[in-house]
Amino acid sequence: MLKELNEKNLVAYALMSALDGMLSLEKIKELLENPKSAIHGDVAFPVFSLAKILRKAPNVIANSLASKIRINDFEKIEVVGPYINFFMNKEKVSNEVLQQILLEGGHFGDFNEGEGRNVVIDMSSPNIAKPFSIGHLRSTVIGDALANIFAKIGYTSVKINHLGDWGKQFGMLIVSFKKWGSKEAVKAHPIDELLKLYVRINAKAKEDPTLDEEARKWFLKLERGDQEARKLWKWFKDESLIEFNRLYKQLNVSFDSINGEAFYNDKMAEIVNILASKGLLKISEGAAIVDLKKYDLNPALIKKSDGATLYITRDLAAALFRKREYDFAKCIYVVGNEQTGHFKQLKAVLKELHYPWAEDIYHVAFGLVTKDGKKLSTRDGNVILLEATLKKADEKALKQIDEKNVNLPNKEQIVHKVGCGAVKFFDLKTDRMNGYDFNLDLMVSFEGETGPYVQYTHARSMSILRNANFFVDKEQTHALKDDESWKIVKLLQIFPQIIKRAADHFEPSIIAKYLLNLSQSFNKYYAHVRILTEDKEKAARLALVYAVATILKEGLRLLGVDAPDKM
Ligand code: ARG
Numbered sequence: 001m002l003k004e005l006n007e008k009n010l011v012a013y014a015l016m017s018a019l020d021g022m023l024s025l026e027k028i029k030e031l032l033e034n035p036k037s038a039i040h041g042d043v044a045f046p047v048f049s050l051a052k053i054l055r056k057a058p059n060v061i062a063n064s065l066a067s068k069i070r071i072n073d074f075e076k077i078e079v080v081g082p083y084i085n086f087f088m089n090k091e092k093v094s095n096e097v098l099q100q101i102l103l104e105g106g107h108f109g110d111f112n113e114g115e116g117r118n119v120v121i122d123m124s125s126p127n128i129a130k131p132f133s134i135g136h137l138r139s140t141v142i143g144d145a146l147a148n149i150f151a152k153i154g155y156t157s158v159k160i161n162h163l164g165d166w167g168k169q170f171g172m173l174i175v176s177f178k179k180w181g182s183k184e185a186v187k188a189h190p191i192d193e194l195l196k197l198y199v200r201i202n203a204k205a206k207e208d209p210t211l212d213e214e215a216r217k218w219f220l221k222l223e224r225g226d227q228e229a230r231k232l233w234k235w236f237k238d239e240s241l242i243e244f245n246r247l248y249k250q251l252n253v254s255f256d257s258i259n260g261e262a263f264y265n266d267k268m269a270e271i272v273n274i275l276a277s278k279g280l281l282k283i284s285e286g287a288a289i290v291d292l293k294k295y296d297l298n299p300a301l302i303k304k305s306d307g308a309t310l311y312i313t314r315d316l317a318a319a320l321f322r323k324r325e326y327d328f329a330k331c332i333y334v335v336g337n338e339q340t341g342h343f344k345q346l347k348a349v350l351k352e353l354h355y356p357w358a359e360d361i362y363h364v365a366f367g368l369v370t371k372d373g374k375k376l377s378t379r380d381g382n383v384i385l386l387e388a389t390l391k392k393a394d395e396k397a398l399k400q401i402d403e404k405n406v407n408l409p410n411k412e413q414i415v416h417k418v419g420c421g422a423v424k425f426f427d428l429k430t431d432r433m434n435g436y437d438f439n440l441d442l443m444v445s446f447e448g449e450t451g452p453y454v455q456y457t458h459a460r461s462m463s464i465l466r467n468a469n470f471f472v473d474k475e476q477t478h479a480l481k482d483d484e485s486w487k488i489v490k491l492l493q494i495f496p497q498i499i500k501r502a503a504d505h506f507e508p509s510i511i512a513k514y515l516l517n518l519s520q521s522f523n524k525y526y527a528h529v530r531i532l533t534e535d536k537e538k539a540a541r542l543a544l545v546y547a548v549a550t551i552l553k554e555g556l557r558l559l560g561v562d563a564p565d566k567m
Contacts (some may be wrong), residue, residue: 040481049149094478109495112153121147142427168215191243199410315342333361397452457552483543484528
């Protein structure tokens, strides 16, 4: 449970009673600042807004107010010009923070904000018989992290892989397979082979329009449940999933549902009828559309003139289904920013339908990944290639681990945790709207702003604790007052706020950046302070190391990255 350790609260309450109701608690909190330099304390209160009310010089007000504040919660209070600077009682706060982390372990920072409520996360969602792009990889990694983050603040996360397994392209694929395909070839390299068949039929269809017509007929058969069509489609899907699942296993990501677009085939009529009955459907050149001019958006195309439904029709049916099935508090779509228009339309149509939950729909967009500054080609999205890339990350991790520590038990597992964690962490430390350049050497490096750097810091603190035979003693007090420790304590203290911010902004990078900051600060601490020196503060310093290890591990877990105890 989150106890309010927030130092601003402490200061705000102290000011509140000294001010005798002149300003509200909220207003005081708004005015409080975090001084840039530690010589000005931990929290500062500028008195300018009181000067207007009291018509006195700011410095006079600051002095008289400071004299009314009960000092015992603070180490000292200083007036500098128009500011009252508060120095927290380091011993008291460090003891409280460390005690709480010792007591709660990885549960430090848990909230119950979302208790009894669901968050639906639409993530990964590759297309059957098509390459698994680096964008799908991003969606998988970001979606998984968000699921962990929301679970931490009490929600039940529902991870849905909205597979692209429906549409006219399956008609094309069936025709192509019947003409040129071989079962053996597809079995051997499903996605490669199916993609080749798809490309081949598209090229041929340009010269021979009857192929298009044939494909249309096969898709119609598929929609009507024709046995042969269904069987082939199902087989394409199963074979593709075998490949995708290998990748998911490598990434250690699982789903609560893999209901893709096809699942909504029999659920679209309802939403189309609702749109029609509310008078929202307009016929334009034979097609059924919803006008979205008032949202400054292009009309949403719901049904083509030949009766075929579209991507957005299936997303509308899916949204309705999910609301009924999960009664979600939020439904978030982790999809690249090239689909922003689509999700704006989706939300706008739901608003037109006057569903109040339209407000709970969020497109969590992200930027593009490049390689050597260039856009990645479809070939780079080959699952085999992605798997190979992840293996290469492991190889690079192995090389570095071997340089440091040759006798590692379970080396293979640890190496994979580092290699795979490196790729995930690099993705997640970037503000999601920004893209990044995919560079394995940078990602897997043990130095710099990387996952392995954080993992290594965690392993180092675990090794200190092992050497000291540390065990958690909940009775002991852990007061520290030196400036080096204080920096770390203050970072540990804000972990709950960091999680909350990451959830509110759908931004795992807030956690990743925090972990880098904590690691850097801890490594400086380690370089300056002799942790194992025998004196009365040794136990408290070890508790601090334990707290850092605990928070690093928990933070990494939220990002889907494992923290081995040795590496
Ligand atoms: N399959 C789509 C693609 O690869 C992504 C689907 C995203 N989810 C959704 N509900 N539309 O572009």
